[in-house]
Amino acid sequence: MSKMAAVVESGEDAFKQLFKFYKRRKPPPDFSDVIDFSEHRCTGKVVPLKLNPSAVCDAAAYRVGLHPARDWRAYGLQGYPGFVFISNPFRKGSQPFWIRQCLKTYPQKPNVCNLDMHMSLCDTQDIWQRSVHSLSSPSLPRRQEKSLLERLRWVTLGYHYNWDTKLYSAEHHTPFPSDLETLSQQIALGCGFSDFEPQAGILNYYRSDSSLGIHVDESELDHSRPLLSFCFGQSAVFLLGGTQRQDPPTAMYMHSGDVMVMSGQSRLLYHAVPRILPAPPALLSPELQNLPASTPPEQQQQQQQAPPSELEPVSEQDWAVCLRYIQSSRINVTVRQVLGAGQSFPQR
Numbered sequence: 001m002s003k004m005a006a007v008v009e010s011g012e013d014a015f016k017q018l019f020k021f022y023k024r025r026k027p028p029p030d031f032s033d034v035i036d037f038s039e040h041r042c043t044g045k046v047v048p049l050k051l052n053p054s055a056v057c058d059a060a061a062y063r064v065g066l067h068p069a070r071d072w073r074a075y076g077l078q079g080y081p082g083f084v085f086i087s088n089p090f091r092k093g094s095q096p097f098w099i100r101q102c103l104k105t106y107p108q109k110p111n112v113c114n115l116d117m118h119m120s121l122c123d124t125q126d127i128w129q130r131s132v133h134s135l136s137s138p139s140l141p142r143r144q145e146k147s148l149l150e151r152l153r154w155v156t157l158g159y160h161y162n163w164d165t166k167l168y169s170a171e172h173h174t175p176f177p178s179d180l181e182t183l184s185q186q187i188a189l190g191c192g193f194s195d196f197e198p199q200a201g202i203l204n205y206y207r208s209d210s211s212l213g214i215h216v217d218e219s220e221l222d223h224s225r226p227l228l229s230f231c232f233g234q235s236a237v238f239l240l241g242g243t244q245r246q247d248p249p250t251a252m253y254m255h256s257g258d259v260m261v262m263s264g265q266s267r268l269l270y271h272a273v274p275r276i277l278p279a280p281p282a283l284l285s286p287e288l289q290n291l292p293a294s295t296p297p298e299q300q301q302q303q304q305q306a307p308p309s310e311l312e313p314v315s316e317q318d319w320a321v322c323l324r325y326i327q328s329s330r331i332n333v334t335v336r337q338v339l340g341a342g343q344s345f346p347q348r
């Protein structure tokens, strides 16, 4: 019997027990049952998935930093219809743009973040500028106080999720970032969703000891729309369970650049992140090269004009700060459609 099976059989609530198992530090758990899609092996429950590459135009994918959709490596899991795992579809040199957006741009007003809950608007006005100094000075003596960026836990976009009521509302809404909207729509198109409207986003910022508890994302009013999840930086163990909180979950790694789509029968499954793990250097280091994103290497050699890209280059100074942050952190971005076509919020 594997170590994990022994853990599960010892009690009723299989999900809680596996969550604790993977969260444990001493002694560290046996990770051998965790599915690693980056190994591109279709063993056990993993099945290759055929997406719909012709629905995604190469130039549109290119503009948001993605490989052509025919090159995306997509997998499904037996027993989880509607679940799609796309193993890092990002072109080399494009992740730095998205990481910079998550750290410098999206935490800015009018978006909402955890720091707003107990700080004045004036203090949360420029999280990036207020953090740059301490994050770019490796030689500073042990710092007394963490920078704002290090204290950032979540940012919400579009219809801002209310963590207390678990509701979205028409009143609490700001424009959804157009670059993230376009990226999400390209992924959705490849997965067969031609009319996906990104309306809400939740960014989670994880330090090496962070975790995210067992939950289901059901606050959106239209569950026929997929939920997209993008991950950057350090790796994580992700647990995908069933429709009941205690159903035993499947464990998988999420590495930087991986994209997950929860749709159809998998849209309302319980899930959690029990553990952040150092990214395997061979997977992360090549992705963190801040290449000029607008010029693919093959075109540089041919001295041709690169196609237009939405990815504004990341300055060396900005990248130094991002790199320092991401070396010990993970960022996850989930994108959701809240309302179906023609739907509105119920009157309260």
Ligand SMILES: O=C(O)CCC(=O)C(=O)O
Binding pocket: 202, 204, 212, 217, 229, 231, 236, 238, 254, 271, 273, 332, 334
């Ligand atoms: O960090 C992750 O991979 C999961 C995030 C998540 O489940 C959520 O934001 O609802």
Ligand SMILES: [Fe+2]
Binding pocket: 215, 216, 217, 271
């Ligand atoms: Fe979630």
